[in-house]
Amino acid sequence: MKVLIVEDDHLHRSYLNEQVRAALPECVAVIEATDGIEAERLAREHSAAHIVMDLQMTKRNGIEAARTIWREKPDRRILFWSNYSDEAYVRGISRIVPNGAAYGYVLKSAADERLKLALRSIFIENQCVIDNEVRGMQQRSVTPNTGLTEAEYEILMDIALGMTDRSIAQRRHLSLRSVQNRLTQIYSKLDIYQVTGRHRDDGTFNLRARAVTEAMLRKLLNCGALERAEVDLKTWLSEKG
Amino acid sequence: MKVLIVEDDHLHRSYLNEQVRAALPECVAVIEATDGIEAERLAREHSAAHIVMDLQMTKRNGIEAARTIWREKPDRRILFWSNYSDEAYVRGISRIVPNGAAYGYVLKSAADERLKLALRSIFIENQCVIDNEVRGMQQRSVTPNTGLTEAEYEILMDIALGMTDRSIAQRRHLSLRSVQNRLTQIYSKLDIYQVTGRHRDDGTFNLRARAVTEAMLRKLLNCGALERAEVDLKTWLSEKG
């Protein structure tokens, strides 16, 4: 068994190395990468290795790297090891994990023991391990009247990218009016109307811009998610011609 | 001498503790805080302690904490220890550092030696130490035709918060038209017009939303900056009545 560690922080990397060796004595080699690009390369070279990966790296973030890795080999086992359980991360991962693939999500604040357990569960038992805190988030994000549907989330990303209603309609194959309907739903779910506490819309906020801010503050969106969405948008733009 | 360490990551915190003790044998006590709120409280209790602080913490980020700490005692010495040298951080700090206060900015990727040197320079010599990479950023951000002026940056924050032109005008004591002028300047400095590569503005982008995205992607803005701006906005809204 081989393990590929992807983590840009030096301290965390050596800690991970240590933990992997301790938890998996059957592991014969530990490879290290310090950013997403290197990770993709090394994953190709060591196609049998299991992967432990940080989200949030400078050059190419963990989710992007995971996406290309899984695209090339959907049965790779990946353990995500992250500081936060932001909805942006959770949604980002759940939309790229291949059908039936084994993966894990452990927070960096977790105890050594939890990390070790997760390492063994995923890499040996081939079983998913999702941190409780992350699971809770996942639940909350699908409660009706509050959580955004996948379709709404998609549109939210589009306005976060700065697209006009018209181009969103074109991209998502909807009419202009439908896009605007989705927008008003997003506005109401994010409580954009009563941000000031007073009666609705006293004209201090531009709704679409405010929705993006609100989503950021709630960790529904973050910079990494924007970067990913941006590359998707670029490819769409280029194939649209 | 006492030192207060503010850092939410366990590994980094113990590393910092170790380095502080090694670099400053004259230090008689090391206090630790794991988030910005705790930091503000402990800083009040230990009013003589120097501070080493991470930016980017969950509960209250480093810049917010530093702001309140400096507001209460402008001659505190603070060493910021951060992963990145994003323009958002640099601008955020430079607008809160009191006149003549000693502070430092060291990247986490720096060698042990550099950190030790910075610790001694600031806490003993009372001398500013800014990482070269950060200095470079600072320079780039003031080059004309590219870097945003302070006034423009302010307006950029306002649209990132989702404010309308009108409310920005009111807040910044400008006419509607002046706000819009500033906006077009921001758009041109951020190259919003030729994002698609083709001729200007084919209608795929909403300029104000796109400017925010672009700023995020360029690390001119980040979530922490938004949070800070948001509390400022809230106080303005409430005192406006």
Place this chain on the structure above:
DNA sequence: AGCACGATTGCGGGTTTCCGCACATGGGGT
């Protein structure tokens, strides 16, 4: 089939955004 309920779409119109044009203001320079 018949019905219900939600999502989609078109229409109309009030508001906001974006910006070209023109004019006032307000310091440096010579």
Place this chain on the structure above:
DNA sequence: ACCCCATGTGCGGAAACCCGCAATCGTGCT
């Protein structure tokens, strides 16, 4: 005093945004 240039302002208009209203479509249930 004079000019120059950068900034701030007003006007007007094309486009985009936001949304109430009403008709249509689609899917699932009985």
